[in-house]
Amino acid sequence: MTDTTRQALQQQLIGLHVNGEDHEVLTEPRRTLVDVLRHDLRLTGTHVGCEHGICGACTVLLDGSPVRACLMFAAQAEGSEIRTVESLAPGRELSDLQQAFSEHHGLQCGFCTPGFLMLAEGFLAERPEASKEEIREVVASNLCRCTGYQSIVEAIDDCATSRRAALRHRIEGTGEDEEAPCSSATRSR
Amino acid sequence: MKPAAFTYHRARDVEGAARLLAELGDEAKIIAGGQSLVAMMNFRLARPAHLVDIGGLTGLDGLRTDQDGALHVGALTTHHAMETAPPEVLGTEFAVIRDAMRWIGHLPIRTRGTVGGSLAHADSTAEWCLLALLLDAVLVARGPRGERRIEAADFFLGYYTTALEPDELLTEVVFPRPAPRAALAEFAERRGDFAVVSAAVDLELAPSGGELSGGRVALGGVAPSPVRVPEAEEVLNGGMPGPELFARCAAVAAESVNPPSDANGSARYRRSLIRTLVARACEEAMAR
Numbered sequence: 001m002t003d004t005t006r007q008a009l010q011q012q013l014i015g016l017h018v019n020g021e022d023h024e025v026l027t028e029p030r031r032t033l034v035d036v037l038r039h040d041l042r043l044t045g046t047h048v049g050c051e052h053g054i055c056g057a058c059t060v061l062l063d064g065s066p067v068r069a070c071l072m073f074a075a076q077a078e079g080s081e082i083r084t085v086e087s088l089a090p091g092r093e094l095s096d097l098q099q100a101f102s103e104h105h106g107l108q109c110g111f112c113t114p115g116f117l118m119l120a121e122g123f124l125a126e127r128p129e130a131s132k133e134e135i136r137e138v139v140a141s142n143l144c145r146c147t148g149y150q151s152i153v154e155a156i157d158d159c160a161t162s163r164r165a166a167l168r169h170r171i172e173g174t175g176e177d178e179e180a181p182c183s184s185a186t187r188s189r
Numbered sequence: 190m191k192p193a194a195f196t197y198h199r200a201r202d203v204e205g206a207a208r209l210l211a212e213l214g215d216e217a218k219i220i221a222g223g224q225s226l227v228a229m230m231n232f233r234l235a236r237p238a239h240l241v242d243i244g245g246l247t248g249l250d251g252l253r254t255d256q257d258g259a260l261h262v263g264a265l266t267t268h269h270a271m272e273t274a275p276p277e278v279l280g281t282e283f284a285v286i287r288d289a290m291r292w293i294g295h296l297p298i299r300t301r302g303t304v305g306g307s308l309a310h311a312d313s314t315a316e317w318c319l320l321a322l323l324l325d326a327v328l329v330a331r332g333p334r335g336e337r338r339i340e341a342a343d344f345f346l347g348y349y350t351t352a353l354e355p356d357e358l359l360t361e362v363v364f365p366r367p368a369p370r371a372a373l374a375e376f377a378e379r380r381g382d383f384a385v386v387s388a389a390v391d392l393e394l395a396p397s398g399g400e401l402s403g404g405r406v407a408l409g410g411v412a413p414s415p416v417r418v419p420e421a422e423e424v425l426n427g428g429m430p431g432p433e434l435f436a437r438c439a440a441v442a443a444e445s446v447n448p449p450s451d452a453n454g455s456a457r458y459r460r461s462l463i464r465t466l467v468a469r470a471c472e473e474a475m476a477r
Contacts, residue, residue, distance in 0.1 A: 010194065029194075030191065030192045030193065030195055051191075053228050056295070062301075065297075066297040068224075068301070070227075071224055071301065073220075076220070119297065123296065140381060142295075
């Protein structure tokens with residue numbers, strides 16, 4: 001019993017890099033990443049649902065990859081770049097992904113939304129050319145009890161399509177000066 | 190829920206981790222990706238007094254093929270790293286491993302969960318455990334007494350129980366020979382859930398072509414650990430590959446095991462799944 005008491009009082013200093021800022025947190029080792037984000041750093045955009053990796057409400061990006069913030073201790077995240085939903089849009093304007101969720105009604109109650117946004121953000125960064133089928137497969141990672149998922153899939157697919165179009169536009173925009181004959185030939189076909 | 194209190198230790202190297210485990214005794218647990226352990230700790234099904242974090246150790250991740258064609262997978266390699274490995278590192282000879290990854294949890298689980306962690310956790314339906322048994326993998330463990338190589342057939346001892354000593358940790362798993370005609374099939378209520386039953390086969394075509402010169406059949410979810418089914422393998426040996434042979438092999442597999450009845454399904458239901466999944470795995474293996 002004394003052993004447990006002693007351990008409960010034990011604190012450790014953890015350095016975390018979240019949304020581009022460095023933080024130092026004095027906390028118990030048993031604190032999960034999602035609890036440190038919410039309680040110690042007051043980044044309450046990340047939600048916590050099931051606490052055993054099923055619902056995905058706590059999904060954040062760890063070095064760019066979507067992870068469950070309830071399935072890791074904050075201490076394990078030292079030295080990694082963490083991104084939460086707060087990083088998507090720095091100002092009051094929505095990011096393209098958030099805008100797509102809004103336009104397609106990819107949320108109702110909104111509890112699961114931060115998790116879905118970070119899941120999609122991480123997934124599209126790795127698979128910008130993802131098909132709708134792949135998107136369907138990936139959103140099965142998280143639980144949404146309102147939308148029935150269709151609108152979430154549409155939102156992510158729409159965002160991916162716009163990002164691809166923008167990228168193509170940028171590439172073709174610069175390509176036109178350098179390789180004009182080639183790109184005009186492509187266009188005439 | 191929140192996990193019980195523990196002391197956190199970060200290992201600097203494998204030797205240090207083994208030494209810590211030896212010092213702390215069975216009150217300590219290794220944590221790598223933590224995708225099974227943290228969930229169990231949050232439920233307080235596990236309450237280790239000490240966690241030894243090996244997640245940051247270098248040299249324990251990645252995969253390579255040696256000159257004998259054996260595939261070496263570092264214990265800290267994530268499932269996602271396996272499924273996205275470039276074809277020149279993980280080719281058609283081990284396509285069964287790459288394809289099996291999509292059955293493991295979901296993307297955000299696979300980005301953290303590790304090969305070594307899955308094998309050491311030893312869930313009877315885990316894809317890595319089934320693959321290790323099917324393909325005669327050798328599990329490399331390091332402890333204070335040095336390195337030890339354990340055959341997969343001797344590694345899984347029962348529910349969440351392995352041949353690892355409390356002061357040993359897995360560093361690598363070696364798949365000794367290519368398995369170009371192998372496949373894994375499974376069924377779960379929802380995609381990403383633990384399988385109710387999983388089946389994996391590795392077929393060997395006779396050099397002359399035509400008939401099979403051998404085959405292996407392994408099942409998960411039918412016993413406390415994954416099992417090989419010699420009776421079903423006997424059916425494959427010398428048979429002409431095709432739906433008739435595969436159906437017979439699957440039927441024999443279903444009759445040769447004694448699956449449990451629990452909340453996930455009755456024994457009868459599991460036998461029915463075995464008949465479907467073994468045949469499906471055979472078909473997929475032949476189609477490679």
